Amino acid sequence: MNWKITGRFIVNVVIVAIIVIIVDIVGGIIFLSIKNRSDINIINGNSYSSAEDFTRGFNEYLIKDKDKVYIHSDGEDILKREEAWIQVLDEEGNEVYNYGKPVKVKNHYTPVELINAYKYISADSMSTIFISEKELRDINYSYIIGFSSERINRNVISYDVYNLGNGLKTGLYIILLIDTLIALLFGYLFSRRLTKPLVGIINDVKDLSEGNYNLKRGEKGIYKEVYYNINNLSSKLRSNEEERKKLDKMREEWISNISHDIKTPLVSVKGYAEILSSEEYDCTKEEVREYSKIIEDKSNYIKDLIDDLNLSTRLKNKVLVLSLKNSNIVSLVRRVVIDILNNPQTSNVNIEFSAAREVIERDIDEILIKRVITNILYNAIVHNGENVDIEVKVEKKDKVHIFIIDNGRGIKEEELNYIFERYYRGTSTGRRHKGSGLGMAIAKDIIEAHNGTINVKSELLVGTKIEIIL
Incomplete structure (x- = not known):
């Protein structure tokens, strides 16, 4: 790679x-x-593009009058402007006219001297020359135009x-x-x-895919943002892994507890059933009724555990169909409180009920909402004992708010994040509590199935406040 x-x-x-x-x-x-x-290009303001073109085009300014050769005054002006000079030669190479010629420039040229003067800069003139010709009255005149070597230079290459x-x-x-x-x-x-x-980076991604979440890279350079995202992903995966391990541990403990809770009543059911069916024992009617009642209670307890498991699974998988109807929530909550107070096991608990008005209606599944209130109230009792004071309030704001407040032991901060998790049982659970550990998780799922929310606040040795919003 x-x-x-x-x-x-x-x-x-x-x-x-x-x-x-x-x-x-x-x-x-x-x-x-x-x-x-x-x-x-040495010409300013005209069409000539090079010194050669300029030299060839300059012949229009050459004039011959009565055997005298000279240049037009316009030609003189152009030469002045271009800082150039001119020398006109006859067919024998003798000078017949010059304008602006340097003093040391020759007056006569042989063909070889003309070639050398064209190819090389002469020390006499320090000029770069260009040569052309013009026929005037049947005589061919050659003319040389010289430019300062500082301005125009020529290198001949073969x-x-x-x-x-x-x-x-x-x-x-x-x-x-x-x-x-x-x-x-x-x-x-x-x-x-x-x-x-x-x-x-590729190796880091590979490590993450293999379960190594302890990555920490320096966030610098052109890949700074990539390193930041890798560190962030590593942190989240590590946190999720730790959470998963905690849930796995909780699930194992829950399975162990629920197995024990089912096994214990089954042992009682089996034992009493063997007594009733055995020919070795001659049970009185009172003993038969007593043993039958124990078998019934234990069977009901096992049934409740199985019902909790079934309901929790259906809620988790969102396959439970709500039976909604318009109901008076005040009456429903009041009935739950009365049922708990009429229960011989919880009749000594102090529960105060109040409502902002007598009728507060919402479309709810009465059985499931009743289950929520019951679960929360029983949790408040079994975790705090019968001496706890519980306040139940129903209020109507923008939505319906149900408050269940107790002055019990409170919940530890580290446990507060888990009370709605499946399989969780609080450390302060009383000995007589044999719940499935699904009660609060079921309550939360039911409320969310109604598009509501459930919030909890708690402080050790002060109490717990649970708010249901529908």
């Missing part, structure tokens, strides 16, 4: 480098061609076209080879620097 990523970056860098080199070469050739033309082409081709290959090697070197170094963090 490392070499794959690095290789891709190297190829991209090399391709870009080669394209840039080719564009530079072509652009350089075009630029030099244009520049060479523009550098010799070359073999065939050898030059081969040399340029070889040089181009060498340049491309060297540039490619350089591009490969810098591309490799660049790619290594760029891809090394990517390899680390």
Whole structure:
């Protein structure tokens, strides 16, 4: 994987480098061609593009009058403006006219001297000259126009076209080879620097996929945001894993407890059933009734546990269909409180009930809402004892609010986050409590199935306040 990523970056860098080199070469050739033309443009305000063109076009200013050759006054003005001079020669190479000629310039030229003067800058004139001719009255006159060598310069180059082409081709290959090697070197170094963090990121993702959530990377460089997200993901996965382990432990403990809670009454049922069915025992009617009542109670207890499991599963999987109807919540909550107070086991508990008004209606499933209130009230009793004071209130604001407040032991902060979890049993549960551990989870699921919310606040040695909003 490392070499794959690095290789891709190297190829991209090399391709870009080669394209840039080719564009530079072509652009350089075009630029030099244009520049060479523009550098010799010496004419201001006319159509001439070079000194050669200027010289050839200057013949229109040459005039011959009565065997006298001279230039028009406009030509003189142009020469002044261009800081140039002119020398006119006859067919023998003798000077017949000059304007602005330097003092040391010759008055007679042989053909070879003209060629040398054209090719090289003479120390006498320090000028770069250009030569042209014009026929005046059947006589060909040559004329030389000189420009300051500081302004116009000429280098004469001789070359073999065939050898030059081969040399340029070889040089181009060498340049491309060297540039490619350089591009490969810098591309490799660049790619290594760029891809090394990517390899680390890939390894981090692999570690996360394998369950190693203890990652902490320095959040810096061009991958700062990626490192931040990896650290954040690692933290969340670690937290979720710890939570999962806690739930797994709670589930194991719950299965152990529920198995014990089912096994204990089953032992009683089995034992008393064996007594009643045995021929070795001669039970009186009172004993039969007593043993039958015990079997009934234990069977009911087992049935309640199984019902809790069934209801919890249906609520969790959201397959429970609510039987909604418009109901007076005040009357429903009041009936639950009365039923608890009429129960011989909880008749000594102090429960105060109040409502803001006698009729507060909502579309609810009465059986399930009754189950919620019952679960919460019994939790308040079994976790605090019969001496606890419980206040139950029903209020109508924007929604219906049901408050169940006790002054009991309270709930530890670390346990407060788990009271609505399945399989959870509080550490302060009384000995006579044999619940399934699903009561509060069932209550929360029922309220949420009604699109409501349930909130809890608690403080140790002060009490607990539970608010149901429908």
